[in-house]
Amino acid sequence: MVVEESDTVFSRQSFYSRIYRQCFSPDGNWLVVTDSHAHLYVFGLRQALELNASSNERRFKYQLKLDEPIFALSTVHSKLVCGNSVGQLAIYNWDDITHFGTSDRCDPLCKFSGFPANLPVVPPCEINAIACIDNSSMLYAGAGDNAIRLVQIERPDKIISTFVGHGEYVNELAVQSEHVFLSSSEDGTVRLWDVRSKYIHVFNVASEGKLRSGCGRGVCALDVEEDFMICGGDVQPAIWHIGSRSLASSLICERPFLMRCTVAKMNGDRILIGGSCSDLLQFDYSGQHLTSVKTSLRNIYSIETNSLGTNAMTTVAGDSVLIDAFLNLGYVSFSFSTTSTQLTNSQLYV
16 A cells, blocks of 8 residues: 555656756766756765665755746856746856755855846746857857847846847757857747857758658757757757758657657767657667667656766656666666655666
8 A cells, every 4th residue: 555655646746747957067976957846956976876876865965946947957167057937047056056955045146037028029038948158158048038148147137149030939059169059949940140240040940841740840959069960849850961051861760750859969979869758769970760768757858968987877857757867878777866755666767
């Protein structure tokens, strides 16, 4: 009876829990995730990777209750930058986050309450994506008012530039170089922006006849590596060559017909795709399907990789209280948990 009650609680928590974003600390020792209940969870990686680590050591170490759910996360030097569901940017010290358990509070260094509402979209406008320029304190924030802002973390209230052109909200951002970044939108396009010249190129992804589309046209997933980008959403995921502005290869494999691709990552020697199914899809850079690995999630929204030292891993999160950890991309090694309930082996990958 105790096991049945535990299973019921776990199933209910999993059904109503959604993890939006993940981020590893600069030293590679910590993982933070944010969920739909406006919590930020902190996990220690060293204990979780011990040979005989229990499910208890893979539960969250600290939990912060926030005012609003966080939809965007990124690290800038020693700072954790958060964008939430009402358009606020909050900046924390990573040291404050990872030592939260030794103090009563963990307040942000600063919190900027919303961008100027000078665009024809009714606020509040959530921040869906944050992308940082390497070796800089500058970052881009893509929002629900269809625009992207360039700000500096020391003064997030001072907008340096605003990039307007998308017809619907911005889903994801990716930085190609110091002066060039890309944005994907629910309007079915990916835009390439050059901040030096105000040059814009529009990739009409949803209109590409070679790509199978689903029941919509939104482009949710986006990543870039050198002169190639990977993007997808309601449209079939594909590799594009940025220099020639052309489709290089579509990513084809067996998957649900109306699967929405929500996240894509260029991860070393392979491309990782997640979406509205439980499988982590994996392709090589020629577009060939390598494998699909079943996860414990109903849908996948976030894929992140920690490549630092002995704590190297890839983590996958989405519609579940669990975050699946891959030490080898061929299988789920174990799962982190955002529930305080002691889980049974049947509820966890071990």
